Amino acid sequence: MNDRVPFASSGRDLGVLVGVDGSAHARLALHFAAVNALSSNTALTVVAVYRLPPMMYTGEPAILVTPEARAERDRAETVLDDARKYLRDYPGKVTFSSAEGSPTGVLTELSGRAQTVVVGSHGRGGFIGQLLGSVAAALPARSQCPTVVVPKHYQPEAGQGPELFAHTRDTGPVVAGIDLSERSRIVLLLAARQAELFAAPLQVLTAMPLLREWKYWYPELEEFETLTERRQSNLRASVEKEIAWLRQRQSRLEITADVELGTPGDLLEARTRAAQLTVVGTRGHGTMKSTLLGSVSRELLNRARGPVMVVPTERAAQ
Template identity: 40%
Template sequence: MNATASSTHDRPLGVLVGFDGSEHAQHALAYAAAEAGRRGMALTVATASVVPTMFYATLGSLAVPADAEIAKNSAEGVLDEARRLLHEYRGPVEYLAEVGDAAGALVELSRRAQLAVVGTRGRGGFTGRVLGSVSVALASHAHCPAIVVSERLNSDGPITVAIEGSHVNDRVLHEAAAIASMRGTSLDIVTALPPFEELTFWYPDAALDVDLVGVRQGQIEEDLRGQAETLRTTFPGLEVTAVVEVGSPQTILAGRTRSSQLTVLGTRGRGAVASVLLGSVSRSVLFHAEGPVMIVPSE
């Protein structure tokens, strides 16, 4: 899964990580560095400082140096901390000090990255954004797959990828399979089938056959077995399992994050509002995750 010449040219930033010096950002930095090393890509560390909106009554009261320069210097100071933390890292690293909103800066930089990484929350340019603004904004709007890193990591678990029924996002499956193959671990494909009770609660008089749940579960499992076989052919040696679990997708997938190295989801599934960038399931899993979550753009 090393970068090809064309992909490196098109996405020269490689693995992009947002860093603000916080403890969560330090976890994200270590995670991104390891990922860049595995992929044979450049590592780009970016931070952002917002220029404060100030009012000066006279020219004599203007700040010296200018506010923009102060913000830039602040960002450079944060990057110095990243340099210290990466002093033993031997791969290529680029450091970017941006002036402006952190979420907007990372989303824009993601146009030139192959993967973006951010912690669950931070401070400074990322301040006051509990999961939350920067993390959710990047997951929602990134132009490349984005990983939100929590404090809890499980290095021995599988890669879990969630798909909705027979609605298969090939890019999501391929990203998850490629990562599992690269890390030498197994891939678990999971579909959460809403329980029968959810439908009968809203339509109590509907003449529904409870056996339909089992029938539908079997149909989806057959579809998933086909997807699993295709992935085994594409990634020889990859162990792939596929399962359909009946229950709340949010609860099932959030639970999976506890034991998975990484849980991979698309930005949206079969929700009623197709224009929503980050679907309700993906957003809920991000908020309740107990392990790293990757969001893969639908397009």
């Protein structure tokens, strides 16, 4: 792959795209998106999505003909008015728009013009789900750019006026979870870019499953401590090669790497408690692979205590 940071081209004119629905979770996502857009000196685009009741279409173009249909559009405009009030002192470029359709469908389509899309972990209406909201669960697997899911534990910056959206120096790191698959460098590049924006150190984490988990697949293995140490040492050497590659491109960034014993979901969830942002890919290999969204990514989104960025690694490599 080349060294260009994916999804940062000038053609992605929507910049940081955030979906709002008037919920408390969406307000947290709006703040994270505003801080991120301002830090990266890019546009902020705020979108409220509404759905027409069934059987309300009269032809081309569709016309709102019932009080219920008008109420849906008016609700979206109210949501945008609330966002305008919240961002009244925001010093960066921001645009507001509403769109008809499903929240996941609209944000997926618009993500092709965005550098990052941000949503809350839950919402109201079409955003509500079981563990994750329906949009937060579905969008990362379909998005055409990285998706950041902001959980309820996120704490907005303190301050008033423009200071509310200025990123204050936080001691927390940006964490990149990699599995040394061929797509890992895309995750590293995006995580390094975020660390640079946040003036934060970058921590790279690779999980090594416990030997008893290997024995499920390879029962002939004997549980020798030396075997675990040898495997961990080999993994650490591989990770250091990736870090050396990254340091050639980010020489001023403070980067550390860890290879830890345990399941990826558990280890990454623990890191989200102190991290400003945790970055993972949509797909991995081995136990990290699933049909649409990698099992580790999905588990992390359900359990994270801080914002998580999911990078569509297959799209980035195209």
